[in-house]
Amino acid sequence: MSEAELGGFRQMQTAFREPLVVPTFLLAVAAMTSFVIWDVAREGGWGLGANLRVACAGIALGLLGLIRGLWSPSIRLQSLSLYFVMYAWQLVAGSTFGSDTLLQFPGLLVIMFASVFAFVHARDAWVNIVLAGISVPLVLPPAASTAQWLFVLGLFASVILLVWVNCAQRERTSAVIFLSKSQWKRDAQTDMLTGLPNRRTFESFMEREAWRLASSPTSLTLAIIDIDHFKMVNDLHGHDAGDGVLKEVADRLSGNLRDVDLLARLGGEEFALVMLGIPREAATALLGRLKNAIESRPLAVGTLGVRCTISAGLATGAVGDESWDALYHRADQALYEAKAGGRNRIVASPLEAGV
Template sequence: MQFLNFPTLAALRWTVLAMGAYYLAARTGMALFSLQPSNITLLWLASGIGMVMCMRLGYIAFPLIVAASFAANYPGMAEAGAAAPALHTLVSASADGVAGVLAMQMMRHFVPQGLSKASDLLTFSIAVCLGPTLVSSLMISVNLVLGGYLAWDRLGGFIRMLVVADSLGILLVYPLYQSWQALAWPSAQDGRWLAGVALTIGLMLWLAVQGYPGFVYFIMPALLLLAFQVRLNGVALLLALAMIAIIAVTGRQLGPFYSASSVEANFMLVSFVYTTTFVILGIALHNQQLIASDASRQVWQNVAEHDTLTGLLSRLVFLPLQHAEHQRSARSGRPYALAMLDIDHFKEVNDIYGHQVGDAVLSQVAELIKSNLRDIDKAARIGGEEFAILFPEATAEAAAVALERLRAQLQASVLRAGEWHISVTISIGVAAYRGGDQTPDAVRETADRLLYVAKNGGRNCLRY
């Protein structure tokens, strides 16, 4: 079993930045979200950063977290005037390190694939957020009581606050880190949504501070709307900023959750932020799963509908398209043309040069076919070296003009397949439907018959 995972020299810069981020998050939290004693906050974002450090660096992150936490917490502990501030700060800093290591272990055991679906969030919240922070909160709280920083009668409420605040730090930071690691940067459209919702949240928070506290509850619907419009990384970023802003406003003795003397008001605040974060992340993860599922479905649908070698439509897709065009033509009286194409002497190409070269020839012929079609035309590989083209709103004569251009271009082209330079030609048969009792199969049979007329007439020609 590997107990230590030492960072490489390439990871040194990341390690230094992570320690700096931990220290700044802790100090900023004390300034914006402080509760007494001054080293304890309503929101401990550093717990999430500590978990990320452990996930990246392994157990070697433990002393780094302890060092950063000690540096951030010692000034506040020393100002409290109790005995042995360095010792009690070291114990509390060690508890922060324990929280990061335990969160890493729980993550690897219970959610090894990361947060990929909404159902992962409950396991993540209980096993990764609440469990490790309960252990560290008990360690910190007992340490503060024994050091004279906290009265025994405040122990229960203090532990409750500490667990929620530290858990919230993990819940806000880790999904943000994971999503920005895995996903592309938000698109321009995502950016517009993020900016619009950010302005809306800012307005709601401003109104709440101005004496209309109910507006703070409109922040959740705004975030819900965002969760269905942008990628998870954008949602996680704005969610974190919104929740930090709400807590920061309360820390400045403003907003609907501020109460000068009520511990319950503080618990109401962090509970509101925690549940809001949980709900929004759950919905965003579910939406992300739906997007991924839809993208996968589209990929497989594209594979099923197209020939994998040439990228043209498959026979199974092409035939229904011809039937639909036939019905439209029968109703409207407007013609359509159908062409059948076959590469001349293609068996000899495979026999002489091999199937890999033959595949390259098929692919290049398909590209030439596509370059000679209108947007409304549909081309397919019917099988082997045989192709079909559907020309809506076209007579046989009009289709023949485009097809003759294609035939001449192919005759003049030299196809490259590895070290080989090969010239091939193509034979074409074209049929048209102008209304009447003729069936789609009959039109196709006519085009097939004309194709063989072209082949029997010397190949490299077109018949209609």
């Protein structure tokens, strides 16, 4: 699996890690499956009831994905949701106009394949267009019925919507996409030890993108995170173990983040976290979870188990155009207070007037 694919897979995992998404998703799938089996058994084969059940489940799953996607924008989830909504629409059209389900079925399989593909490679919108194009001859017989034309129409409408959503998302929430695709550029942007974006990437992200991506003045929170007494780790266990601790901390932090957050290593034992699209209280709670994730169990470094704590200072974007380095200064000041207050704590900078 390439690095890009691995990244896509990790984002997919993150998208589904939110506590309520997985149970709701599984519940919806279980309900859909059992209702469809019940319908098939009752009707003695695949019929209208089964079609409508699948359609309802499609709408439910689609809405779930859209709500989840709006709350924490995820291109993959939104792509998948659009496809679900489209299946449902298509099935309703098929049931209402009495089209030939057998003709639609191979088309559905291709679209389903396309949706899974889009889910993993959502940035490559052209793939969706090609796959949708392939599915058209499969579903459209020479003398097409109204339902079949509706199906094709729906197919293209959804593809256009999908491309549009992809483009809009690219503009709006691309903390992840901001990180470059090409290898050489990625190397220059990456901290070699932890694999996280480096200080330069963080600074250009803050200069060029962050304010624009924040949907409201209070939806951007910057946290500066610092490992406590890290010098002691080096002194006690050696520099290599210190490196291992840095890697472990980076992994644990990124494993607990949403796909729209940007975590960077600023240097030494200091990290920056940019949280977009959530209010300050939620950002503080997220920081609490990160702190807990680090201190709850020892970090595995070779055969060692090293216990660590972190301190963090956070500042939420101010109304108007506070420069990003003013925001950084406030977060840094809060971190200083956390250290001076005894470490292993989170301090939030007071809100600027007007926020």
